[in-house]
Amino acid sequence: MSAPSRIPAMPSRRLFLGAATATTMALATDLTLGVRSAHAADSAYVMGYFTESPNGLGTDYGLHLAVSTDSLNWTPLNQNNPVVTPTAGAGGLRDPFIMRKRDGTFVVLATDLKGTDWGYNSQYIHVWDSPDLRTFTNYRRPRLHDMVTHSWAPEAFWDASRNQYAILYSSVNSSGHNVLMVNHTSDFTTVSAPQVFFNPGYDVIDGDMAVGVNGVNYLYFKSSRTGGLVGARSTSLNPGSFTPFSTSVAHGGTEAPTLVKSLTSNTWYLWGDTYTPNGVFYAWRADDLASGTWTPVDQRLYTHPVNAKHCTIAPITGPEYSNLLARWGAPAWNRLKSYNYPARYVRHADYTARIDTYPFDPYTDSQWKLVPGLADASGVSFQSVSHPDRHLRHYDFALRLDVNDGTGAFAQEATFHRVAGLADASWSSFRSHNQPTRHIRHSGYALRIDPISTATDRADATFSVGH
Template identity: 30%
Template sequence: MSAEREKNQPYEAYLFVHFTGEHENGEQVYFSVSRDGLHWNDLNGGQPVLQSGIGEKGVRDPFMIRSPLDNKFYIIATDLRIASGKGWDTAQHRGSRSIIVWESPDMVNWSKERSVEIGLPEAGCVWAPETIFDEEAGEHLIFWASMTTEGDREAKQIIYSSRTKDFMAFTKPEKYIERGNHVIDTTIIREGSTYYRYSKDETTKCITVESSDSLSASSFRELPSPVLDGLFGVEGPEVFKFNDRNEWCLMVDQYAAGKGYLPLITEDLSSGQFRILNPEEYDLGATKKRHGSFLNLTGAEYEALVKVWGTPGL
């Protein structure tokens, strides 16, 4: 099994990579799996699958991708451990400018974690790194939030971007999203020829959505979404397509209420319309799921993960 799945091997399951909170070992990498994308089972007995012992000695916001360039899986994550007691002010203004990276040929055998500094020298932090493969450019676009200042402007969270082919060498950071308000937690999904970009407005505490026919920073335009406009106290948006139908699931972390992730469903990403699922329609498993990412799995990939970290009957 490698990141390059067999052409005739369909996706049949899902992996949720996440952290669980600010308790001991909560800010590490956890795996959960699902057959239908809505009912989840924790792997490794609800304990971390990967742990960072470098940098801040904890990670948040883990994001996994399968790279078409080298047929490997990568996890990139925020180098941050709030449980250490430093507090949010320090985390934003005097935090790590690095990300933590793992790589694997099969999602089972992982490299030792490594730290890569990608933030600007004046950045106060590098939060929630994510990436999408730019098919036209043949490289990965990586983006994250950094607290920065310019001239007399007060410090503000801005989304920066860089490019890489191997998650070791990165281009110089550039501004990707700057607004009047603070913005963090950006994620991008491609459907057909359109990119949909979801971010957290850190001032209003809502999720915004934009669309574009390219990944160019200036090409995105706001997409109205009344449901998201009325959903407060959420962050960490993540989107994935269901394997068996033309529906998408947008997951948002209900951090303000301490409830973990909430699924919203749409049949058309371009509509901006979502239906919030009722509690009886989903089950996120025993552990609280905090900001993470989702990966569609083949049946063989699912079975390999369950064989190593699962329990009988999954």
């Protein structure tokens, strides 16, 4: 067989210095094949994403990061700002992907596209190397093909039979519709000639792989036939060997499947990103990946970063988790999610407090700094991020956003005591400081302080404090 043709990468445009730690390098000897190449030492997760909001106020086409200890509830890093942004091509990215390489370091891939100009047909992808996701080096743009079409949602996996990495992406070939293509590489710089990896005969995009799970390889993708996420499987990694087998899952129009294996149980999670409505993640779970059936995860159990789109999730070690928080920092603000309406978050609108369905703009109307209580430092006051001179206070029992006038009355009305959630002790409820028989609750989606007596009242008065 003749050697595959080689397509050179664009030269590096951006460089940050960094080196793999001894701990990270040692992990390279403990790699096991599987989704995102988990290590025995892994105990947390990192998410990569870009951001879009309904009116564009929270839109940014750089690489954003968040961390989690359970893969369900996420802490955005760097105040939900990008940690690195492409400097060539379209000058922005979509669909980032993070993978730990065989040497224990990371590689980051992304679509070369800024915004939604779907006619921008880049044959290149963005690539960075990183020892620790705190620095990013050797930025380059490998060219994957010479067709007049795109290279969307690149991902990668280790193909042991070829002793190379495989780059999987969506593109339109001679079939006239999107298929999943593959190139092989040893360094994410020089790549082999492209091949069709998966073509079921209709439009498919956003391939995500779980490799070597009990001897089977799984491919999830967005299907144009179902509008949702469908799985295929094969006992090899050969192009053309995958056969669809699973039921389709969707919540509205759903794309960008991300498979995540729990680090503490046999549970698998499948994340999907909706485009109707814009920018909402939903999660499903399965205890057996081979079953091809998925159960929706209760929205109370997970919270994704605000405005996040098309995520990638990779396992990391405990020290890597701590080092990412130390390098980039946790947000200085929180969001509050309703217990019995978990698609809704506390926000202010026209200076009144309410719970509204995510996503919305201005998204900063749902961000709060929980500061020491103005009347009692053991309590809490809610300072608005978008209007920092204003705090939530009750007035005639209704909650509204007012300017702190410095009076004792305002301080009393703007102070609350955080207690165990009245409907779920793992959540939170907030008791009024100067009306101690009343708690914050929603009624008709508006926030107020009321006495709490029924199960419905308790659910209305319970919130999660997250990001």
